Amino acid sequence: MERLLIIDGNSLMNRAFYALPLLSTSEGIYTNAVYGFTNMLLKVKDEIKPNYIVASFDRKAPTFRHVEYEDYKAGRKKMPPELAEQFPIVKEMLSLFDINIYELDGFEADDIIGTLAKYAERNNIEIYIVTGDRDALQLASDNIKIIFTKKGVTEKEIYDKKRMIDEYGVTPAQFIDVKGLMGDKSDNIPGVPGIGEKTAYKLIQTYGSIEEVLKNVEDISGKKLKENLIGYSDQAIFSKRLATIKTDVPLEFNLEEIRSKDNLDKQGLKKLFLKLQMKSLVEKLGNDIEEDKQEESPIDFKYIDDEETLKTLIGTINQGSIFITFKLKNIELYSTLSIQTIYLTYEDKNYIISFEKFLENKEVVKILKDFFENDNVKKVGHDIKNSLTALRKLGIDLRGLVFDTAIAAYLIDSSKGAYSLVTLINEYIGQDPKGNEEELNIKLNFYLKDIYRLLEKKIEEADMSTLFYEVELPLTEVLSSMEELGFKVNKDMLDELSEKFKSEINKTQSEIYALSDEEFNINSPKQLGKILFEKLDLPVVKKTKTGYSTNVEVLEKLQDKHPIISKIIYYRQITKLFSTYIEGLKSVIDKDGCIHSNFNQTVTTTGRLSSTEPNLQNIPIKYEMGREIRKVFISREMDNVILSADYSQIELRVLAHIAEDQNMIDAFKHDLDIHTKTASEVFKVPLEDVTSLMRSRAKAVNFGIVYGISDFSLAQDLNITKKEAKEYMDIYFERYPKIKEYMDKVIETAKNSGYVTTTLNRRRFIPEVTSSNKIVKALGERLAMNAPIQGSAADIIKIAMVHVYNQLRTRKLKSKLILQVHDELILDVVQEELEEVKSMVKEQMENVINLQVPLEVDVNIGKTWYEAK
Numbered sequence: 001m002e003r004l005l006i007i008d009g010n011s012l013m014n015r016a017f018y019a020l021p022l023l024s025t026s027e028g029i030y031t032n033a034v035y036g037f038t039n040m041l042l043k044v045k046d047e048i049k050p051n052y053i054v055a056s057f058d059r060k061a062p063t064f065r066h067v068e069y070e071d072y073k074a075g076r077k078k079m080p081p082e083l084a085e086q087f088p089i090v091k092e093m094l095s096l097f098d099i100n101i102y103e104l105d106g107f108e109a110d111d112i113i114g115t116l117a118k119y120a121e122r123n124n125i126e127i128y129i130v131t132g133d134r135d136a137l138q139l140a141s142d143n144i145k146i147i148f149t150k151k152g153v154t155e156k157e158i159y160d161k162k163r164m165i166d167e168y169g170v171t172p173a174q175f176i177d178v179k180g181l182m183g184d185k186s187d188n189i190p191g192v193p194g195i196g197e198k199t200a201y202k203l204i205q206t207y208g209s210i211e212e213v214l215k216n217v218e219d220i221s222g223k224k225l226k227e228n229l230i231g232y233s234d235q236a237i238f239s240k241r242l243a244t245i246k247t248d249v250p251l252e253f254n255l256e257e258i259r260s261k262d263n264l265d266k267q268g269l270k271k272l273f274l275k276l277q278m279k280s281l282v283e284k285l286g287n288d289i290e291e292d293k294q295e296e297s298p299i300d301f302k303y304i305d306d307e308e309t310l311k312t313l314i315g316t317i318n319q320g321s322i323f324i325t326f327k328l329k330n331i332e333l334y335s336t337l338s339i340q341t342i343y344l345t346y347e348d349k350n351y352i353i354s355f356e357k358f359l360e361n362k363e364v365v366k367i368l369k370d371f372f373e374n375d376n377v378k379k380v381g382h383d384i385k386n387s388l389t390a391l392r393k394l395g396i397d398l399r400g401l402v403f404d405t406a407i408a409a410y411l412i413d414s415s416k417g418a419y420s421l422v423t424l425i426n427e428y429i430g431q432d433p434k435g436n437e438e439e440l441n442i443k444l445n446f447y448l449k450d451i452y453r454l455l456e457k458k459i460e461e462a463d464m465s466t467l468f469y470e471v472e473l474p475l476t477e478v479l480s481s482m483e484e485l486g487f488k489v490n491k492d493m494l495d496e497l498s499e500k501f502k503s504e505i506n507k508t509q510s511e512i513y514a515l516s517d518e519e520f521n522i523n524s525p526k527q528l529g530k531i532l533f534e535k536l537d538l539p540v541v542k543k544t545k546t547g548y549s550t551n552v553e554v555l556e557k558l559q560d561k562h563p564i565i566s567k568i569i570y571y572r573q574i575t576k577l578f579s580t581y582i583e584g585l586k587s588v589i590d591k592d593g594c595i596h597s598n599f600n601q602t603v604t605t606t607g608r609l610s611s612t613e614p615n616l617q618n619i620p621i622k623y624e625m626g627r628e629i630r631k632v633f634i635s636r637e638m639d640n641v642i643l644s645a646d647y648s649q650i651e652l653r654v655l656a657h658i659a660e661d662q663n664m665i666d667a668f669k670h671d672l673d674i675h676t677k678t679a680s681e682v683f684k685v686p687l688e689d690v691t692s693l694m695r696s697r698a699k700a701v702n703f704g705i706v707y708g709i710s711d712f713s714l715a716q717d718l719n720i721t722k723k724e725a726k727e728y729m730d731i732y733f734e735r736y737p738k739i740k741e742y743m744d745k746v747i748e749t750a751k752n753s754g755y756v757t758t759t760l761n762r763r764r765f766i767p768e769v770t771s772s773n774k775i776v777k778a779l780g781e782r783l784a785m786n787a788p789i790q791g792s793a794a795d796i797i798k799i800a801m802v803h804v805y806n807q808l809r810t811r812k813l814k815s816k817l818i819l820q821v822h823d824e825l826i827l828d829v830v831q832e833e834l835e836e837v838k839s840m841v842k843e844q845m846e847n848v849i850n851l852q853v854p855l856e857v858d859v860n861i862g863k864t865w866y867e868a869k
Helices: 009-019 032-048 064-068 087-096 107-124 136-139 160-168 172-182 197-207 209-214 223-231 235-245 266-275 279-284 309-317 362-372 385-392 405-412 419-428 437-461 465-485 491-515 525-535 552-557 562-585 624-632 650-659 662-669 674-683 692-706 711-718 722-735 737-753 774-810 831-846
Strands: 003-007 050-055 101-104 125-132 146-152 153-157 303-306 321-329 337-344 348-354 377-381 401-404 486-487 598-600 608-610 639-646 755-757 763-765 816-821 825-830 855-863
Touching: 003 009, 003 107, 003 816, 009 087, 009 125, 009 136, 009 855, 032 087, 032 125, 032 279, 050 107, 050 598, 064 107, 064 235, 064 639, 087 101, 087 266, 087 650, 101 405, 107 125, 107 136, 107 146, 125 136, 136 146, 136 172, 136 650, 153 160, 172 197, 172 209, 172 235, 197 209, 197 674, 209 235, 209 401, 223 235, 266 279, 266 419, 303 624, 309 348, 309 362, 321 385, 321 437, 337 385, 337 437, 348 437, 348 624, 377 855, 385 465, 401 405, 401 437, 405 419, 405 437, 405 465, 437 465, 465 598, 465 774, 465 816, 486 825, 525 562, 552 562, 562 624, 624 711, 639 774, 639 831, 650 692, 650 737, 662 674, 662 737, 674 692, 674 722, 692 711, 692 722, 692 774, 711 722, 722 737, 737 755, 737 774, 755 774, 774 825, 774 831, 825 831, 831 855
Parallel strands: 003 050, 003 125, 050 101, 125 146, 303 348, 321 377, 377 401
Antiparallel strands: 146 153, 321 337, 337 348, 598 608, 639 825, 639 855, 755 763, 816 825
16 A cells, blocks of 8 residues: 655644754754754654655635634744744755645645545555644544654654544544534634533543534533533534534645655755755765765865975965865874874865875975965965964974964854864855865865855954954964963872872761761762762752752752761862862873863854863862862973963953943942942942952852843852842842843844854854743843853953963063963963063053953962962
8 A cells, every 4th residue: 555644844843843952053044943854754754655745834824714713723822933934944845855845825734634634545545644733633544644743853653543542532533522622722722611631531432422412411410511511512513613624625636746756856955954054964865965066076186295296386386375284193192293194275286295204304394394484375274273283393383374264163153162174165165075085185175265265254244354363363373382382290299189189088988978877889879869868868959760869959959958968069079170180180291291281262152262181271279179289280490480360350341341331330440349349339338348248249249240140040149038139139230220231232132133242243143042932042141141241351361362472472582371261371481581571461461452441460470370379
């Protein structure tokens, strides 16, 4: 028997939209419903293997039900715009799959589906209807199966007539009678007042139909039920008619037109999926996609692995632009990092240079050095920082770098976290390069020119030229230098600290055992849960599928209930510090005794830098044991010192500037302690009467405002009532009215444009802010409030890094910039240069940008990072 697959378009799109998180492309196109819909289509198509496929959608025009009953579907929430805009996309996708779409004014998709299903059944065809709407169950029969999606779009149940009777005790046709009695809130079908699902099923199971129920109403027990059935008998019949799916819609329909001929446009689908940044769907199309003419044409290249050919090539390139990418190897440690191959495009000619073959030839390395340091040869690269570091090891400083496509793509949309050339080529020019490793790499380099031109234009259009060319691009050189230098580690001190940590862990473990009166595995949530909530009888805060939750939020709520809690929190911290930063640091100390962390420029959505292998920016310093880890970081030379230069309250200063709040601006201009000043305002006391508790609470309010905190969260942070927290915030906004005005304005900006910007026009897209989900929307609003502040602070510290680095070079100083930790710069300073460097760093950092408030930098020195802080 042949099979027909019918897709309930509206139902499946709704199900996919609400099942998946809100997804969008870098262009701001929402895609979650399309993604879920397509995955379900492919899955069902593969399982059912239909001979025919169709899809049906609702039209905007009123249906015959609206004509008969004005309140039909009244009160139903309007479709979210982020879902509505995905319908044209999914219809385009269906047409590329060669799937016919049926829709007709005056009728719902259900009616069209019912008509198609019954027509096919009369023609001895087996029908599968994919829907998330239980109304379709009335169509079930021996040959009409309802594939009902649940829990998203991938789990499903299949109903036919037998399963309907087995599960519900009524036939598919009687399902309409049940709905006629109980009504349907989602469609605003009235039914009979007082009759719920249980009663409706019982009545239809007993009497067979609404009509028979009404004929036998005198036999039905229950005075109120009987009265309602009699009083609302017409409404019951009318509700049944509204709930009945029509199966005689006047459709022009031809089975041969919808026969599945596998005429799908794979190339068109591939382009669409790449445009929507759904590479996983491209892969599901298979490997037999006919490529574009451009992709079909092989890219010619010349392989260079001998000295004379290399000299000839370099001799011909003395000006103009080259497009260059590097293949690196052994990148785990700085000492092993090296360049294996260079891929180069010049005047549309492509070259593969076997770089490692020339490393032992000093004459060739000198030629390459002159070439790479030639400013007249403009270089366009991709994610080039690590390559700069590898070149530095050979004494080569790359000059003439005019563009890095990875950084540009990151600035265009910082939310992706990864910006490989393959991804950018997929996204921006709709190509999916293939080939063996060398062929693929030269193809990627070949396409670099197209990506460069597109991104160059986008950077200009987004007004991010200053941010890109004066901050982010030169910053790659700064970061490469920092990675090359590294941070010296005192290995003996690290070993001593290791023993100290082991002792502290054992001591804390013994204290926990004493308080619990037994030994157990503290790292086992199950065992810990039994101790806390069964043996010690502490109040249960949260349960999981596997037992009691003992996460940090739970422990913090229990902190005042028993002394064991603070010990457990401390134990977790120091064991994590030990494994991550004591044992972890030992494994990454390089041959020169330094740790060469990797600084990531294109990872965070805020614009901040991050560091990995190891993460030196995230050493917890809440406990003294955490702070002590900084003692192992020392200056490279014995006579040198470590200098720490830290911006004071930079985010609050940025907030004052952006919001243009005169009250806060004046506080900073008069060098007042901003938290004391805020406490004075909020608690309405003179500055001299502000207590430490008042200042502490005002500090929480100040930083809470920066992060868009709610009164509920502030109440939790301060352990006060929500009412008190709201009063604090109300007074705060009353005293700093421009800040409230800024918060409202920036949320509105995010809703209208889809993104917010920093002082240097760094963008952060925030699709969450227009979500119809209240929790997601609230998150979006918090992000909108915070992103311009945190992002502007990130811009400022990055400009400072570039300026300080350039000054060190210009002045030919031996002191070096070696680390950045959010708002702090760390330098390894030669003793005789100390006063000059202190003065220079402070001056550069405090004057990098003109704000309405002064920037203030605290400078400290010490023999270790610990002392400098």
